[in-house]
Amino acid sequence: MQTNQGWALHTDKYQITMMYAHWKNGSHLKRKAFDLYFRKLPFGNGFAVFAGLERAIQYLENLRFTEEDIRYLADQPEHYDPSFLDLLREFRFTGDVYSMQEGTLAFPNEPLLRLEGTVMELQLVETALLNFIGYQTLIATKAARMRTVAENDLLLEFGSRRAQETDAALWGARAAYLAGFDGTSNLKAGEQFGIPTSGTHSHAWVQDFESELDAFRAFAKAFPDNAILLVDTYDTLKSGVPHAIQVGLELKKQGHNLAGIRLDSGDLAFLSKKARKMLDEAGLTDTKIVASSDLDEDTLLNLKSQGARVDSWGVGTRLITAYDQPSLGAVYKLVARDVDGQWQPTIKISSNPEKVTTPGVKTVHRIIDRDTGKARGDLITPAHKGLDEKRPLTLFHPVHTYRKKKVHHFRAVELLTPVIQKGQRQKDLPTLEEARRYHQQQRSLFWEEYLRLLNPEEYPVDLSKDLWETKQELIQNIYRQIREENGK
Numbered sequence: 289m290q291t292n293q294g295w296a297l298h299t300d301k302y303q304i305t306m307m308y309a310h311w312k313n314g315s316h317l318k319r320k321a322f323d324l325y326f327r328k329l330p331f332g333n334g335f336a337v338f339a340g341l342e343r344a345i346q347y348l349e350n351l352r353f354t355e356e357d358i359r360y361l362a363d364q365p366e367h368y369d370p371s372f373l374d375l376l377r378e379f380r381f382t383g384d385v386y387s388m389q390e391g392t393l394a395f396p397n398e399p400l401l402r403l404e405g406t407v408m409e410l411q412l413v414e415t416a417l418l419n420f421i422g423y424q425t426l427i428a429t430k431a432a433r434m435r436t437v438a439e440n441d442l443l444l445e446f447g448s449r450r451a452q453e454t455d456a457a458l459w460g461a462r463a464a465y466l467a468g469f470d471g472t473s474n475l476k477a478g479e480q481f482g483i484p485t486s487g488t489h490s491h492a493w494v495q496d497f498e499s500e501l502d503a504f505r506a507f508a509k510a511f512p513d514n515a516i517l518l519v520d521t522y523d524t525l526k527s528g529v530p531h532a533i534q535v536g537l538e539l540k541k542q543g544h545n546l547a548g549i550r551l552d553s554g555d556l557a558f559l560s561k562k563a564r565k566m567l568d569e570a571g572l573t574d575t576k577i578v579a580s581s582d583l584d585e586d587t588l589l590n591l592k593s594q595g596a597r598v599d600s601w602g603v604g605t606r607l608i609t610a611y612d613q614p615s616l617g618a619v620y621k622l623v624a625r626d627v628d629g630q631w632q633p634t635i636k637i638s639s640n641p642e643k644v645t646t647p648g649v650k651t652v653h654r655i656i657d658r659d660t661g662k663a664r665g666d667l668i669t670p671a672h673k674g675l676d677e678k679r680p681l682t683l684f685h686p687v688h689t690y691r692k693k694k695v696h697h698f699r700a701v702e703l704l705t706p707v708i709q710k711g712q713r714q715k716d717l718p719t720l721e722e723a724r725r726y727h728q729q730q731r732s733l734f735w736e737e738y739l740r741l742l743n744p745e746e747y748p749v750d751l752s753k754d755l756w757e758t759k760q761e762l763i764q765n766i767y768r769q770i771r772e773e774n775g776k
């Protein structure tokens with residue numbers, strides 16, 4: 289469970305190995321900068337929804353090696369020097385974290401977070417940060433796709449029983465809510481994050497009575513104004529819906545209202561239309577229809593296009609497990625080293641141009657057209673230099689540089705802001721409700737072309753000219769060096 293203590297060993301062994309080797313080398317306190325980002329959007333979506341910061345900050349603020357952790361490390365075959373273990377006993381995160389806000393629409397190759405600090409602390413935290421942010425961003429993005437197709441229908445997260453263990457269920461429920469779900473069935477997520485909770489009943493309730501009608505009556509008696517009856521245990525249209533209507537009418541006579549029925553199998557479009565008609569004809573026009581059963585955004589879209597009469601959708605497995613793409617593939621890359629008090633940019637080359645890192649201590653600006661109020665692109669620039677809104681800006685594609693555009697009347701919103709400085713939190717993070725509202729507002733900054741589910745337009749993420757030049761220079765320097773070493 290996500291207690292705050294004892295997470296220091298939630299890391300890959302090679303982080304401790306590098307920390308030790310740096311310590312032996314006397315370089316463990318040298319300052320570095322790392323970027324956390326992803327390279328490819330999940331699910332073919334046009335954007336990702338940044339999530340996981342709250343969890344990440346809790347982790348960094350409480351990062352300690354417990355005595356048990358130290359004993360465990362002392363027993364490792366590496367036989368770490370006891371003085372190194374003493375250093376770990378005193379370990380605290382003392383670095384700086386610059387981050388996007390949760391709920392921000394994020395795009396490939398732009399830093400979601402930038403961390404500055406000693407190499408020792410920044411290596412230690414890599415694994416956990418990728419774990420938290422990668423998972424939550426993935427689920428928030430999946431949830432956002434469902435929000436798009438569900439339009440104004442209610443979306444309920446039902447996935448805990450199918451999630452990859454406890455944290456995935458809890459933080460996944462939070463990520464889904466952040467990106468527009470309306471509630472969760474997980475009470476712990478409700479308790480911990482204040483997410484509205486709701487639910488119906490299972491087949492076991494119906495099977496446990498002599499008849500379906502008895503089961504519905506007993507349930508309605510317990511919850512006269514908010515019972516949602518599951519109608520597919522035996523036969524939806526011949527048994528479940530008629531019994532629910534009978535109980536609904538009995539409730540009505542007593543001055544109550546049957547809140548809803550739930551369809552959990554069969555042709556959900558056909559059944560929902562039939563059920564709606566039967567309920568309406570019986571005068572139960574306020575009784576809502578909930579649908580569940582292996583739903584995802586594609587099925588949901590399809591069902592809506594078939595005219596399904598569903599008010600509220602319960603979504604489990606395919607949301608909480610990010611069914612069609614189980615990992616975001618986020619990365620955490622060294623981008624600069626402090627050499628004699630100056631940041632020196634560093635690069636990782638790859639034969640795949642998309643995998644070449646962008647060097648330097650950087651920030652991200654969202655360029656918003658003042659005339660339309662819409663985002664024109666994101667611009668990555670060296671950090672701490674600001675961006676002059678009064679001068680026209682030329683944005684160009686970092687690979688196909690001939691693709692350029694000039695932006696005149698814009699405002700630039702810096703997306704990475706300081707959250708932790710010298711290990712101390714700078715401000716309260718937004719509440720989950722605020723982050724959820726912020727996410728909705730952020731969506732309105734983007735043209736539909738970027739938001740659609742299928743084959744969205746690629747949103748521009750560009751490098752400033754100076755950054756682009758630094759990158760080219762570093763690439764050329766490295767190749768020159770390799771040629772020289774090979775005597776060519």
Ligand SMILES: Nc1ncnc2c1ncn2[C@@H]1O[C@H](COP(=O)(O)OP(=O)(O)OP(=O)(O)O)[C@@H](O)[C@H]1O
Pocket residue numbers: 552553554555556557558580581582583587590591594
């Ligand atoms: N009208 C429809 N159009 C497209 N997909 C649908 C429609 N109705 C239901 N579905 C989807 O089709 C799938 C049906 O799955 P499947 O046939 O395995 O089970 P089921 O009908 O739910 O029955 P059971 O739960 O008893 O196995 C689900 O993913 C469901 O969401």
Ligand SMILES: O=P(O)(O)OC[C@H]1O[C@H](OP(=O)(O)OP(=O)(O)O)[C@H](O)[C@@H]1O
Pocket residue numbers: 446447449450490491552580581582583602603604605606
């Ligand atoms: O289908 P999901 O999107 O994962 O949503 C959660 C499912 O969990 C429940 O099913 P249950 O565990 O009773 O099993 P079932 O799938 O056989 O109905 C519920 O009835 C949904 O069908």
Ligand SMILES: O=C(O)c1cccnc1
Pocket residue numbers: 446447473486487488489550580602604
């Ligand atoms: O409340 C429900 O109907 C529910 C909750 C979790 C999973 N399936 C259904």
